[in-house]
Amino acid sequence: MMELTNALYKYTEQPFDIAFAKECVRTLVLLMAPFAPHFTEELWERMGGDYSIFNQPFPTYEEKLLVKAETVYPLQINGKVKERFSVPSDYTKEQVEQYVRETYASYFQDMEIVKLIVVPGRIVNAVLKPAK
Numbered sequence: 001m002m003e004l005t006n007a008l009y010k011y012t013e014q015p016f017d018i019a020f021a022k023e024c025v026r027t028l029v030l031l032m033a034p035f036a037p038h039f040t041e042e043l044w045e046r047m048g049g050d051y052s053i054f055n056q057p058f059p060t061y062e063e064k065l066l067v068k069a070e071t072v073y074p075l076q077i078n079g080k081v082k083e084r085f086s087v088p089s090d091y092t093k094e095q096v097e098q099y100v101r102e103t104y105a106s107y108f109q110d111m112e113i114v115k116l117i118v119v120p121g122r123i124v125n126a127v128l129k130p131a132k
Helices: 002-012 018-032 037-046 091-101
Strands: 070-079 079-089 112-118 123-130
Touching: 002 018, 018 037, 079 091, 091 112, 091 123
Parallel strands: 070 123
Antiparallel strands: 070 079, 112 123
C-alpha cells in the first residue's frame, strides 16, 4: 500500500490522466478495506461505488510484471563497497563473476584474487591481496 501511495504522490507532481489516478485511488481504497473498514466504506460511498466495498472483488496482480529485468549488485572489495552495477536478472553466478572480472579488471590489476564470492541477487565480494 505504501509503494502505491508513494507512486501516487510522484505521479501527481506531473500532468496526469484523471482516469488512471481514479483507478489508483480506487485500488488503494480496496486494499485498505480490511484494515479500516468503516473509513473505507465511507470513502467507497463518496466515490460512487456500488453496494458495499466488501462486495467488490479484491485487486489482483500480473505475475509477469513482478519479475525484475535487472538486478543491482554492490561490488565489495576487501570489505568496502567500491561500485554498484546491474546485470540481467537471469544471469547465473558464473556469468556475474565473469562480468565482474572483465568489467572491473582495473581493481584486480597487480592484485591476487584470494576469493571472489557471488551471492546471487545480493552482493559480489572480492578478497584481494597484493601480487607477489
